[in-house]
């Protein structure tokens with residue numbers, strides 16, 4: 232693969248846009264098209280026509296295609312070296328100071344079936360408890376803290392269903408199951424096992440059902456026709472990763488814009504600015520325009536590289552929401568890419584735009600897959616032979632395959 236033939240001036244600006252989980256597979260309801268092919272995304276396609284286009288593996292073959300792994304790679308950090316799980320990244324973004332002897336665990340509040348069956352026989356119905364509000368979840372997390380908290384364990388409220396347990400001298404080797412990968416399944420087959428060192432977590436999960444199932448917050452949710460958040464689910468343990476500074480690596484002031492704690496955490500661990508956007512929810516109804524405004528403001532305030540991560544397509548993939556996945560891609564094109572591109576053009580400076588999903592989240596699979604994803608790198612001062620429309624098939628057909636996503640930044644910033 233040949234990098235763009237151009238020099239990096241002091242004024243070069245970089246937009247990295249990550250439509251999370253955008254890549255997919257052919258879908259019968261779309262006549263064999265993928266959501267990327269079905270979506271009308273004229274701005275993305277116009278850039279791809281003159282861009283370096285290819286495919287890239289962000290996640291090493293023997294690792295789990297989680298968002299932390301993939302986004303670490305795109306930001307130039309080899310996941311094999313730096314991936315310590317998502318929870319410590321989320322903890323950092325929540326402002327938790329993590330000591331070296333502390334382990335962070337993601338603590339979802341999930342919905343389990345409630346038919347009077349034994350805990351092991353319950354079915355996991357929703358990993359997000361109908362995307363419970365943060366205010367409701369805060370009460371539940373406080374109840375868990377009151378019951379389980381001690382000198383070594385502390386629960387912290389995050390956002391919606393995504394929370395954090397910090398454990399001193401915790402076990403970060405044990406492999407916990409990801410709740411979004413076992414929807415509809417009997418949990419007994421996936422719970423932490425005492426013989427693997429998971430006894431403490433198994434016990435807390437069992438007891439959490441007793442604490443949460445009839446908590447007033449959940450009774451009120453049931454009355455409103457919403458799923459209760461009636462169990463804690465622990466996963467992704469890890470210690471804080473020690474990332475080399477992004478600025479020192481690339482001589483670029485970087486900013487990260489995301490609704491997702493773990494993406495913010497990667498940015499913060501890498502010494503980048505993390506910019507919060509009001510109304511950025513992480514779902515299909517996220518505040519797209521707010522992300523565009525924030526990116527433009529970040530450039531105005533001196534950022535050289537702005538990393539805009541949009542969760543919408545990924546959530547639609549997990550929920551198998553076909554039409555919404557297409558809509559979220561179209562809205563990213565019209566409401567984020569178009570205005571930021573206009574700003575960059577009007578700024579009069581040279582700029583590059585790199586667009587890629589971190590990983591596929593196919594509607595069929597309803598979870599992430601490890602497959603390579605399409606990417607393009609557009610440079611305002613170079614016209615390359617790209618592709619007519621930017622999608623999985625056209626990108627693969629270019630024959631530019633990059634085996635290590637962590638090398639993308641080198642190509643993006645190459646002279």
Ligand SMILES: [Zn+2]
Pocket residue numbers: 252298545546549592599
């Ligand atoms: Zn996802």
